[in-house]
Amino acid sequence: MRSVSLLILMLYLAVAGPAHGQTDPDHVFLVSTYRAHPGQEAAYNRALTEKAGPVLDEAVRRGAIVSYQFLQQSMGAGENTHLVIIEFPSWAAVGNLDQEEAEIAREIFDQSFADWSGEFRPLREFIRSEIYTSP
Secondary structure, eight states: OHHHHHHHHHHHHHHHHHHGGGSOTTOEEEEEEEEEOTTOHHHHHHHIIIIIHHHHHHHHHHTSOSEEEEEEEEOSSSOEEEEEEEEESSHHHHHTHHHHHHHHHHHHHSOOHHHHHHTTTTTEEEEEEEEEEOO
8 A cells, every 4th residue: 555655646746746837826636546446447448538538628628627637557466556636726626526527427428427427436446535735
């Protein structure tokens, strides 16, 4: 577990470090870590691309989030860890993400939030989420 935490920090610094000069000091970053279930790596990657990507693209277009990034690391022994980094314009926007995703999922996929987000559960295990702000 310690190696996963170190991995999260290293990847965050690699992604957010260069962007620090480009981001507003009020922006908030949500970094969530997931592990794809064994044998579900390809399906999870496809779900990120085909289901999560369009919803987050629309959230960016609407200004609900500033940007997002999906990162994946295969650790060799069959583990497959993913980071989802979402940049928000403010703390208030962090609390509105589920509502925004629910509206967008209904518009794009004609699915409730529970149905849309439920498609990810059999594919991955949630590890942790952390929130970061620009200093």
